[in-house]
Amino acid sequence: MAIADGTNAPGASAYVNAQRRLDPAKYVDLASFINDVNKPDNRELLVKTYGNQGITGFLQLTGAVKAAGTADSVQWWEEQRLHPRAKFTPTVAKTSNAAGAEVEVTVAALNVDPLDSAATLLVRAQDVLLMGDVRVLVTGVTKSTANSNAISKFTVKPLVATESVPDLTATAQEFPIIGNLFAQGTDQQSEYLESNVVKYTNPYMIVKEIYKVTGSQATNIGWINLGNGDYRWYVKSEADTRQRFMDKREMMMLLGQKSGNIAGIDGSEGYFSAIEDRGIVHGDYIETISDVDALVKELDRQGASPEYALYVNRHQALKIDDMLASGNTAGNALTSGVTSQYGAFNNSKDMAIELGFQSFSRGGYTFHKHDWKLLNDPTLLGSSLAAGAEFIGAAVPMSTVVDAQSGDRNPSLEMNFKATNGYSREMEHWMTGSILGASNDTKDLVQFNYRSEIALVTRAANRHVLIKKSNA
Amino acid sequence: MATAKATRAKAASTAATTPTEFAIKQKLPERQEVFTYTIIKGGGLWYSLPQNGLTVFDDASNSVRQIRYCPNEPSIFVDEQSDNALREHVVFNNGMLAVRYTKPNLLAYLNAHPGNKANGGRIFQLVDNNKSAEEEVAQEFVQHEAISLVRDKDISELLPVAMYLSINVDQETMAIKRELLRNAKSNPASFIKMFDNPMVKMRSAIMQAVEFQILDKRADGMFWFDTGRLIVSTPAGMNSEDVMTRFCNTEKGAPVYEQIVARLNEIA
Numbered sequence: 174m175a176i177a178d179g180t181n182a183p184g185a186s187a188y189v190n191a192q193r194r195l196d197p198a199k200y201v202d203l204a205s206f207i208n209d210v211n212k213p214d215n216r217e218l219l220v221k222t223y224g225n226q227g228i229t230g231f232l233q234l235t236g237a238v239k240a241a242g243t244a245d246s247v248q249w250w251e252e253q254r255l256h257p258r259a260k261f262t263p264t265v266a267k268t269s270n271a272a273g274a275e276v277e278v279t280v281a282a283l284n285v286d287p288l289d290s291a292a293t294l295l296v297r298a299q300d301v302l303l304m305g306d307v308r309v310l311v312t313g314v315t316k317s318t319a320n321s322n323a324i325s326k327f328t329v330k331p332l333v334a335t336e337s338v339p340d341l342t343a344t345a346q347e348f349p350i351i352g353n354l355f356a357q358g359t360d361q362q363s364e365y366l367e368s369n370v371v372k373y374t375n376p377y378m379i380v381k382e383i384y385k386v387t388g389s390q391a392t393n394i395g396w397i398n399l400g401n402g403d404y405r406w407y408v409k410s411e412a413d414t415r416q417r418f419m420d421k422r423e424m425m426m427l428l429g430q431k432s433g434n435i436a437g438i439d440g441s442e443g444y445f446s447a448i449e450d451r452g453i454v455h456g457d458y459i460e461t462i463s464d465v466d467a468l469v470k471e472l473d474r475q476g477a478s479p480e481y482a483l484y485v486n487r488h489q490a491l492k493i494d495d496m497l498a499s500g501n502t503a504g505n506a507l508t509s510g511v512t513s514q515y516g517a518f519n520n521s522k523d524m525a526i527e528l529g530f531q532s533f534s535r536g537g538y539t540f541h542k543h544d545w546k547l548l549n550d551p552t553l554l555g556s557s558l559a560a561g562a563e564f565i566g567a568a569v570p571m572s573t574v575v576d577a578q579s580g581d582r583n584p585s586l587e588m589n590f591k592a593t594n595g596y597s598r599e600m601e602h603w604m605t606g607s608i609l610g611a612s613n614d615t616k617d618l619v620q621f622n623y624r625s626e627i628a629l630v631t632r633a634a635n636r637h638v639l640i641k642k643s644n645a
Numbered sequence: 646m647a648t649a650k651a652t653r654a655k656a657a658s659t660a661a662t663t664p665t666e667f668a669i670k671q672k673l674p675e676r677q678e679v680f681t682y683t684i685i686k687g688g689g690l691w692y693s694l695p696q697n698g699l700t701v702f703d704d705a706s707n708s709v710r711q712i713r714y715c716p717n718e719p720s721i722f723v724d725e726q727s728d729n730a731l732r733e734h735v736v737f738n739n740g741m742l743a744v745r746y747t748k749p750n751l752l753a754y755l756n757a758h759p760g761n762k763a764n765g766g767r768i769f770q771l772v773d774n775n776k777s778a779e780e781e782v783a784q785e786f787v788q789h790e791a792i793s794l795v796r797d798k799d800i801s802e803l804l805p806v807a808m809y810l811s812i813n814v815d816q817e818t819m820a821i822k823r824e825l826l827r828n829a830k831s832n833p834a835s836f837i838k839m840f841d842n843p844m845v846k847m848r849s850a851i852m853q854a855v856e857f858q859i860l861d862k863r864a865d866g867m868f869w870f871d872t873g874r875l876i877v878s879t880p881a882g883m884n885s886e887d888v889m890t891r892f893c894n895t896e897k898g899a900p901v902y903e904q905i906v907a908r909l910n911e912i913a
Contacts, residue, residue: 344679344743449687456760456768457695464693467734471691635690642695643686643760643768 217398219409228547229419232426232629235482235569237586240630241597246376246439247589247628253369259296259348261324267341273334275312278341279326294324297364299355301332302348304339308332310354375628377591378441380425382418382623384411388608391619411621415602418623424547426588426629444586445564447631448639455640458565460492462535468568468638469536477636478570478585482530483540485566486548488559489640493542497533540568560642568638585637587630598626680744681772682755685762688740694760694768696735701757701764714754721754737769784833791833794840795825805849806839847902848890854905855886857912862886876901 261280270276280294296302300311309329317325329338332354353362386407394404425443432440448454453471455464485493530541548564549555556562570585590599604611606619614620631637684692696713703710703722711723715730735742735751744751755761760768795803800818803825807814812824829836839845851867854860861868866878867889877892879885893902 342678342745344745446687449689452689452691454687454689454692456693457697460697463732463734467693467736471736475691639689641687643766 215396217396219397219399226550227416227420228550228553229423231484231545231547232423232586232588235484235586236571236584237588238584239599240587240589241592242377242589242628243593246374247630248372248374249630249632251371251373251633253371256350257295257366259294259302259350260345261294262345263341263343266343267338269340270338272337273331274337275328275330276338277326277328280324295366296324296327296350297362299353299362300350301352301354302329303351304348307336307339308351309338375442375630376431376439377589377626377628378425378429380418380422380625380627382414384414384621385618386411387618391608414621415623422625422627424553426627427547441628442631444567444629444631445639447634448567448637450634452634453638455638457642458489458492458559459640460496462496465535469538472538472636475635479537480539480541480571481568482571483542483566483568484545485542485640486545486555486562488562489565490542490544563641563643565640565642567640570636585632587632589628589630591626598624600625676746678746680752682737682742682744682769683772684737684740684769685767688737690739692737692740694735694737694758696732699759701759712754712757714751716750719750721750721757787837788830788833791829791836792826794837795822795829802840805846808849808852809839809845844890844894847893848886850902850905850909851886851889851893853909857909859905859908
């Protein structure tokens with residue numbers, strides 16, 4: 174009985190094929206010919222050469238919640254400092270001031286917008302400023318003739334006659350306002366402070382992906398068992414496309430940027446971009462306790478959360494391990510593995526360990542360290558060289574923040590998807606074609622479509638830390 | 646009368662001795678007191694400068710040396726610092742760091758830092774107000790000079806430049822000047838150079854010669870229009886006018902250019 178060979182004309186037999194091959198140009202030995210009819214010893218399991226390659230999950234693991242969006246951009250509000258400092262730049266330096274003498278300080282107009290307290294001098298007559306260790310009284314304030322909202326000069330006088338106003342160079346000065354002092358029978362102040370709020374907006378971004386398979390390929394089976402006895406390779410490709418789409422969607426939320434350079438595309442502020450704009454950036458690897466201390470001091474200044482999830486690349490993880498294992502920990506400088514704060518894990522240390530976190534404490538802050546796959550994957554942000562990595566890690570506060578407008582407590586990170594009236598654009602998936610159940614096109618194929626409209630809200634970015642190394 | 650004369654004499658004397666003009670006195674600072682550095686991109690509200698394992702090439706010792714900033718150490722080189730040197734983080738707040746001249750070690754450290762733009766880095770840079778002022782003034786003056794050329798030059802001198810810039814010269818003088826003005830503003834330095842560039846005039850003559858059928862421009866070369874004889878062939882992908890201009894600038898092409906100019910003058 175002849176063996177059909179799909180590559181030849183119907184009716185051709187293996188014998189005829191063998192005959193045809195016997196010319197000098199096409200000659201093959203008998204063993205090679207026999208290989209065509211022998212069944213190969215095939216192993217049908219697919220080897221996961223690179224392990225689980227998906228990187229999705231960082232945002233959910235760090236407590237980011239999902240929310241529905243109903244406009245082209247999402248907006249949120251953040252309150253400002255309760256106690257504004259007296260910030261000014263003298264136009265003329267006032268140095269070697271006499272003891273007890275009143276000093277007139279002429280200031281450069283920083284900002285004429287009274288609502289922008291960050292750049293506006295908000296000092297009032299009778300305020301008491303703490304200049305170093307010298308308490309001075311603001312004895313007079315003169316407004317700018319051009320704009321009554323801006324202060325052009327003010328006078329200060331030490332409370333104690335033996336003390337003098339410290340040297341005020343013509344550079345940016347900043348002092349706390351500790352209160353005020355009034356004489357008997359005097360009137361109230363004429364001006365008051367209006368609380369400031371900062372509005373942030375982030376446009377939604379649209380991310381898409383497709384995968385196609387023809388009817389012919391959809392009915393082919395391969396050598397590899399993809400699970401549950403399914404040998405159709407397109408199933409694997411479709412699943413990979415979906416995973417790639419999910420990963421890229423998350424990466425856009427992490428690494429995205431607002432665009433002002435491309436018509437029709439606004440872009441969207443990603444997590445790193447938000448921290449680079451208004452967060453804490455550590456410009457190098459954290460290697461010593463001194464590095465942790467510098468960070469902790471700044472976290473204090475920003476009213477930070479007591480618990481942080483520290484997601485880092487392998488180089489940084491090893492450096493922290495080295496730091497914890499080195500003599501630096503002598504005298505309980507750092508506590509490793511015996512941290513007291515596991516609030517983010519329902520006060521369960523076991524839960525933290527099960528989730529792959531290693532924790533250490535310093536200065537009342539607990540850092541739960543975890544590897545970040547995204548930063549280790551060589552096809553994405555990973556680098557085999559410590560000096561080659563641009564983004565090293567991030568410290569995410571594991572707590573909620575209070576919304577200045579509504580008073581609601583909200584998580585630091587929020588993944589927003591466009592959705593309304595039951596229609597969600599979180600993860601749209603549909604098929605077009607004429608096979609595999611699709612019947613909305615005449616082409617002999619099916620196209621798997623993926624689409625998502627998303628935006629990340631990074632609340633209180635001043636409490637988030639980005640560890641990055643800008644390679645010179 | 647005597648009194649009046651005396652008064653006038655006194656007034657004249659006063660006018661002679663009291664100067665009416667005076668020079669404005671400037672109080673220039675003896676030294677730059679504050680040096681401001683700024684993060685080039687993404688400094689956030691707090692940025693800690695990389696300080697671990699930084700090395701620089703030291704010209705004086707012809708060696709690679711490690712640097713770090715320790716406030717109590719006069720030198721930034723680790724090998725010159727004491728055993729008890731305490732390192733301090735260099736922090737930019739809101740992307741800015743102002744350093745007074747009283748911290749020369751910090752200034753030296755920042756100026757030697759590999760992340761400094763002046764050293765080829767891309768982390769931070771020195772804000773140099775004087776330099777930016779100089780650049781702005783120079784830019785303004787060059788632009789002003791370019792505009793003056795358009796205003797003062799005769800149209801006969803402007804036309805070669807206009808032709809070189811592919812401006813249609815078959816229009817009113819003011820229309821040509823308007824288009825020249827746009828070019829002068831957008832790229833003033835190269836615009837000024839065009840007036841001294843012999844290639845500009847040469848190219849405009851060739852363009853005129855083509856227009857008046859003295860030359861025959863084809864894709865494969867430049868030919869005499871009347872005889873159809875080849876002057877110079879054009880390599881594939883090149884412009885015949887450009888090739889002809891360069892040819893006229895050679896010793897062999899000089900007589901050809903003279904001939905073209907002579908024929909153009911005959912037309913005029």
